[in-house]
Amino acid sequence: MLLMVCITLFLYTAALALANGTRLHSETLLISAEYFIPFIAWLVGTLVVQRNIRRKLPNRDPWILPTAAGLAGLGMLTIWRLSPELGLKQSAWFLLGCGLFLIALNITDLIKILKTYKYVWLLLGLILIGLTFIIGVNPTGSGQRLWLRIFDFYIQPSEPLKLLLIIYLAAFFADQIRPNVSWLSSVFPTLVVVGFAGLLLIAQRDLGTASLFIILYVLMLTVTTQRRRLLWVIPALAFLAGTIGYFAFDVIKTRVDIWLNPWLDTSGNAWQLAQAQIAIASGGLIGTGPGLGSPQFVPVAVSDFIFTTIGEELGLLGTSAVLLLLLVLVIRGINIALSSKTTFGRYLAFGISAYFALQSIFIIGGNLGLLPLTGVTLPFLSYGGSSLITNILAVLLLLRISTETSPEDIPEKVRSPYRWVTAIIAGSFMLIAVWNGYLAFPNQEELIARAENPRWAVYDRYSPRGEIYALSGEKLVEVHGTSGSYELWVNEPQLSNTLGYAHPAYGQSGLQSSQYALLRGYAGVPWEIRRQHELLYNQPPAGLDIKLAINMALQNKADELLGDHKGAIVLSNAQTGEIYAIASHPSFDANTMSEIWESLMQRTDAPLLNRATQGSYPLGTLASTLAYGSLIQSNHAFDLGSSQDLFRLDPYCYRAMQNENASLNAFQFGCESVAEEILGVTDPTLLQADLEAFGLFSAPDLAIETAQPSPALTVEQLDQNPLLVMDITVSPLQMAMVAAAITNDGVRPEPALVNSYLTPEGDWQALGPGKTVTAVYTPSLAAEIQADLRSSTQTIWYQTGHALINQKEPLTWYIGGTTPEWSATPLAIAIAIEEDASDLALTIGNTLLNLSATN
Amino acid sequence: MNAMTGLVLRILLFISLYAFLGVAVWLLWKSVTGARLRGGTIAIPILTLATTIDSEQIIQSYTSSDVLIGRNPDCDLVLVDETVSGRHGRLTYHLNQWWYEDLKSTNGSWLDDLKIEEPIVVKDNDSIYCGDAVLKIYIKPLK
Secondary structure: OHHHHHHHHHHHHHHHHHHHHHHOOOOOOOOOHHHHHHHHHHHHHHHHHHHHHHHHOOOOOOOHHHHHHHHHHHHHHHHHHHOHHHHHHHHHHHHHHHHHHHHHHOOOOHHHHHHHOHHHHHHHHHHHHHHHHHHOEOOOOOOOOOEEEEOOEEEOOHHHHHHHHHHHHHHHHHHOOOOOOOHHHHHHHHHHHHHHHHHHHHHOOOHHHHHHHHHHHHHHHHHHHOOHHHHHHHHHHHHHHHHHHHHHOHHHHHHHHHHHOOOOOOOOOOHHHHHHHHHHHHHOOOOOOOOOOOHHHOOOOOOOOHHHHHHHHHHHHHHHHHHHHHHHHHHHHHHHHHOEOOHHHHHHHHHHHHHHHHHHHHHHHHHHOOOOOOOOOOOOOOOOHHHHHHHHHHHHHHHHHHHOEOOOOOOHHHHHHHHHHHHHHHHHHHHHHHHHHHHHOOOHHHHHOOOOOOHHHHHHHHOOOOOEEOOOOOEEEEEEOOOOOOEEEEOOHHHHHHHOOEEOOOEEOHHHHHOHHHHOOOOOOOHHHHHHHHHHHOOOOOOOOEEEOOOHHHHHHHHHHHOOOOEEEEEEEOOOOEEEEEEEEOOOOHHHHHHHHHHHHHOOOOOOOOHHHHOOEEOHHHHHHHHHHHHHHOOOOOOHHHHHHHOOOOHHHHHHHHHHOOOOOOOOOOOHHHHHHHHHHOOHHHHHHHHHHOOOOOOOOOOOOOOOOOOOOOHHHHHHOHHHHHHOEEOHHHHHHHHHHHHOOOEEOOOEOEEEEEOOOOOEEEOOOOOOOEEOOOHHHHHHHHHHHEOOOOOEEEEEEEEEEOOOEEEEEEEEEEOOOOOOOOEEEEEEEOOOOHHHHHHHHHHHHHHHHHO | OHHHHHHHHHHHHHHHHHHHHHHHHHHHHHHHHHHHHOOOOOOOOOEEEEEEEOOEEEEEEEOOOEEEEEOOOOOOEEOOOOOOOOOOEEEEEEOOEEEEEEOOOOOOEEEOOEEOOOOEEEOOOOEEEEOOEEEEEEEOOOO
16 A cells, blocks of 8 residues: 555655756756655655554554545645645654654553543643644744744644644543533533633634534534534534624625625635635646646645646646545545544544545635635645644554444444544545646636736746737847746837737736737647657747838828827728728837836826727817818718808817918817807718728727727717817827728728737748728729828828817827829828927828828 | 646646546545445334332333443433442444443443443343342334
């Protein structure tokens, strides 16, 4: 038996030792030999114990030691994997535990001594707990002060107290001639003791242990008095205590709240629980492989949450094995109780088994979100010397009791409550396994895809992301380094808004986020290669490179022209919607995220916002362009040539006209009075259809995040107040597509940012062919609008407009495009500048459109 | 190299882990079903106790394996007699016998004229003296 456990643990050790080399894709065999330290410590300790008990306890139960030792070894290795420092300490604790085991093994009438001096043990336990009130500390420096410090070691008295209390209760009940539920003789004295211990723990805010005691007490009362009905006290008590605690203690309230809904507050209290579930999901059926997962993302994975580490790295198979090992231990323990010669032995063995079972259920249930989280340890596995040594000594007691068996069968009446408790425990374990399976399968995809899952950052270090290119091959984002230290480097930091960042602490944005599947090697890579990488390395394969439609010459010019002004530019191909330049200022440098994050967060000018796509600006006087088509369609007489005298020139459009000093077209320069007049005489039904067709009420289908579209206006609303059109909020990207529709014979394309990706075979595969186009106007209507907006000197059309952001900050619009006389690719542009700068907008627009002819 | 070796080790790890668990669970299962085949519950010969207190005859039969005798009302057989202790003695069935055990009673228990110090086996038609009370024991043999 023990040999099989040795082999299993050796294999686990060897797999852990290979993990680092695997992660780095090492060609040669790379072994991290330090994993053999805990293994050897375990082997030595276990074999010495085994040799001694073989001699001293020949008739012991054969299953207790292998299962308990197996669990302890698994724990030591897993702790080492999470933190070699704590792993070393745990190994030392284990050896110390084995030493104490051997010493206690030599006390032949140990059980009798325990029974005789029951009050001494009880008092000892209570004094230890009491001491924590006076000289208690917390190794982390803050939080509950549940530890006692002896030199450089910390012990947690509530751990031995659990065992001491079980010994006391077993001895007390065994002394009773016939334990029954009579208030005075049995319930009262024990209740006082348990209640006192419970109160001490509640005062210490160690509520997990307190509730554990109470349930343990009820279970022991049930088997000693042979009253099955007492089991109903547990759910009743739990409910009562939970409800009272919910309102009385903040700790309980938070715990219960996050238990009921762990996803509400994942950045705060529920972070741990959310991470725990994600870790379990990441493990799936067979796990990521020992040492290959990222279980350290779960806070305190070494102690309270060690189960999630096993769940991640060994998967459902691993956690089921742990549950089975614990269950075997518990059931063997209860069997020992049933065949014990003395009643004290019976109650003690039962108490210890129930203690193992309850601790496991409490903490695993808490880890998986089945129960409110209580900070009890997982027997044998969790980091913690007090807990490990207590458990080792409990095993010694079980072994000792198992040698003193009675050959006779015990009556059904006595056996029945043990059966019930066993069935309830086994049922709870089963429920835990099923829920674990649910997290690891049906819920897996959803959990892994959650924003709280930071594992992608680890993948990025070990397996390169795809790089990002501009259309003519300039590298926009590069990957530097080798496996284990890959890093992204943005060559064109002014494009950071669009390219986005992928920072372990701050997450992902822009294209890095939206093109994650391609860049990270999930999409476009054959399924079997992906599977192979996951199985072997727990990493996705190298990501695929993508190419954007961006033209760097135009992009650089756009950035230069916009300069320090707040605003955005989108320049696109009017026919295909391909975006040649996209600028959003102010921007940031994605390469320096770690240094600038704090200041970015404090800035009021929102540098992280991509104004080109996420900006939400009021349409303002540009509304006139959108209404103009419907005006012509309804054959309304509206002579622009003569209109100039009729309309008041507001300062904005007047200045724009002055700068251009060409045609005095009040419509082209976005005078408020013109916009109001046009909106006022337009047929609302036609206008509504046009606004809809221009895509003002729908988010553009783009590779990066876009602004929430404005709610659609109804015909009735437009009929009542046509000026509402001026308040519609749009992004520069949407307006670029409006300009594209006017330029491109009335047909609006969908914008396209990503051009293609590089397949693993080395071909550029075009993305997004066959995107939908929407016909807004007939070609003749589009031509007519263009004609009224065309430049007097160049082969372009344009219109400026202005609006007030939030009714106070000025905003200047510019949209434009090429006219049919233009010989090259038709272009469309939209510019938004968050100031009163029509001259600047005109300069940028006209310069960019003209520059495009040469690029 | 590492990756392939690691994968093989992982597979072997699961095999050996579940081999161990398989054997453990199988043996556990066998012991459970084995216990059931042996009967699980054991038949207890019905015990009948007869006594006379204040010239009133009491006869009671018991099917349980544990009968407590004494003056306390929570006893299975209540003997209202000043010479009987609160919890005087108990009869338990184990190792296919009924045993009588004195619970450190003040006046002691006697089988005929033998003072009962250690638990002893009682037979059909035995008489036990608890203080002044005489307890006649009838055991209906099992079929």
